[in-house]
């Protein structure tokens with residue numbers, strides 16, 4: 212099962228440019244989380260800080276007792292092996308075939324025999340739908356295929372935490388919808404903690420268990436998806452509706468006169484789109500193990516959430532039994548059977 216990632220008071224600047232300050236959140240073990248935010252708000256910097264590639268000025272990133280922000284380099288190096296990373300363009304080596312690209316981490320970080328490497332690579336290629344393309348070079352395939360190859364490579368070391376940076380960039384809507392399904396299927400198969408950075412509203416509204424948003428050098432919110440998707444905070448509502456009107460401008464922040472004029476025109480009261488259901492794993496995979504853990508976790512949190520989010524969660528999980536608190540209810544319903552995993556994964 213995936214590992215919990217605890218972020219405490221993280222603050223990062225480059226010289227005089229403050230990227231974000233005092234970011235605190237917990238990525239629950241094995242669940243899928245999405246981080247939204249306008250361009251340039253430091254989402255990629257956040258991912259790199261989680262894995263210890265960038266050092267924050269203050270704060271901690273705790274993974275299994277190791278502080279990725281300020282711990283001993285040897286511990287950070289070891290803990291990094293728990294991660295799978297997929298950056299925007301797949302970050303493949305152009306002169307290597309897809310097979311060699313996907314095999315690279317196994318050859319680099321393990322002493323496995325070539326026959327074992329072949330078995331693992333072909334299995335991961337199958338998971339991302341790339342069987343048959345293993346002999347191709349990255350330049351010979353589409354952008355979507357390159358991203359899936361990047362995902363296959365992120366999976367070869369059986370990661371417990373998977374960080375994915377803008378998996379949708381450059382993809383058409385159909386490929387993006389297929390990718391959303393693939394991300395949920397990967398979570399069902401590997402039960403890893405996943406954090407996805409994206410601007411894509413289709414992925415954001417249908418894939419994650421939890422969502423957060425970075426804006427104006429702070430974390431606006433982070434929590435169960437229903438909180439952000441029902442939030443009336445103007446910046447969140449603007450982002451989720453893709454509207455021009457609202458606090459976010461081309462250079463991140465609009466001036467107060469423009470904002471006041473737009474507010475007078477009523478942008479703040481425009482309704483949010485109805486909540487889309489979260490995707491289920493493809494037939495044959497069984498339910499995600501994280502789904503039942505998340506149900507129990509979120510029901511115990513219910514009393515602390517805003518009313519609109521609470522109502523959506525109750526709707527999603529069925530009405531609470533009369534006379535029982537949400538926390539009691541969380542322990543009552545028996546969990547569904549565990550998913551059947553494909554052999555060898």
Ligand SMILES: Nc1ncnc2c1ncn2[C@@H]1O[C@H](COP(=O)(O)OP(=O)(O)OP(=O)(O)O)[C@@H](O)[C@H]1O
Nearest residue numbers: 225230248249250251252253254255256257377410
């Ligand atoms: N190594 C670095 N040195 C100096 N500045 C950096 C470095 N890495 C990132 N930045 C700056 O940090 C800011 C945030 O960058 P980042 O790439 O994290 O944004 P983002 O939210 O991921 O943007 P996008 O959605 O457009 O990819 C930018 O202004 C960028 O120029």
